[in-house]
Amino acid sequence: MVSGGRLVLSFGEVRAALRLFRNVPLLRLWIPKLTDVVSALQLIICLEKLGVLGFTSMPRSLEEISSFLGGVKRTDLLQDIFETLKELKVFRVVDGKYVVNWWMVEKFFRLKAKHPALKPFNVTFQGVERMAYRAALTVLRGGKVDLTSPEIATIFYFQTHHPVFDIGRRALLDLGGGRSLKGKTILDVGCGFGAEPVTILNYLDFDCNLICIDFSSNVVDECMHTPVERIAGKPLPSPKLLMELENVSFITVDPSAERWPIPDESVDVAFTFSYLHRCDHPQRAIRECARILKRNGRFLLTTMIKKGEKLTVTDVAIRLFGGNRSYSRREIKEFLRNAGLEDVKIRFSFFVTARKS
């Protein structure tokens, strides 16, 4: 926040900044750059697994690459892969054909092996290497990937249980009011496989009313069966499941629904982490959060936010694994304004807080 020409940081902002700096060596690679490096590596691994890197040792046209892969219907997406990777010098163009730059591929693989900021993403890279490259091929062939298919769900599962996600969720809670959120009703949109509700509950010493929603019954079911071993720091005689806690409830929402089955102005906080860039209707999702929020309620969001409007390697990676895309600061502000949210603050290229008037 800038006040009288001076930079004044709130307690929550200082806490969030310390949490991020202390815990994640990611600031050695600034966050937007880190996101793009992770995305580029995902694309490179996919292309390697599909044999495309070897195939483009010689100059190849998009048509040649397309028929090498077989059955490609999304030539637009295939072209986006090559064009965004070309900007990162992974490919160059010779007479209108793509040729792989092996030295740049090696450079990315060296980064992956050595850079401390990339260590938390090893699970993502392994997921792409073992399974998700097949989902990418399905998408290129015009198919839809089911987000609960083993290829994608396995990556999500391990990713969302990784400490780096926990740090991000806690930083969002720091920015959105910290411990003052105790006793409130919180809507967790895109709650995932259970790690997120547990983080929120632990952060608030279990003193909140938590409504978990997700868009597939398999995910919600997994979430409901998450074991809790301690409550407010005290070990339980035997673990309880999230679904056994009185202050936690669950709703499965049809992803195409215009309206979620939750009453108007019924929650104090809407919390959504790493979901918006995946959903098909981001404006609708934010409007629903705003509708459900009480007056003066807080909206807390974490998603990938890009600097400009241009298609990025991160957008392409999100699409290739069945999601939608990232948004610019302008788009995010517009979504929130259209939904009637104000006091919009965007921090560290990921975290957004706002308030319903």
Ligand SMILES: C[S@@+](CC[C@H](N)C(=O)[O-])C[C@H]1O[C@@H](n2cnc3c(N)ncnc32)[C@H](O)[C@@H]1O
């Ligand atoms: C990366 S996970 C994050 C989960 C949770 N917020 C966390 O951090 O643990 C993405 C979430 O978005 C949901 N999701 C992904 N794609 C979706 C889509 N196209 N429509 C609706 N929900 C989607 C998934 O079910 C999943 O819960």
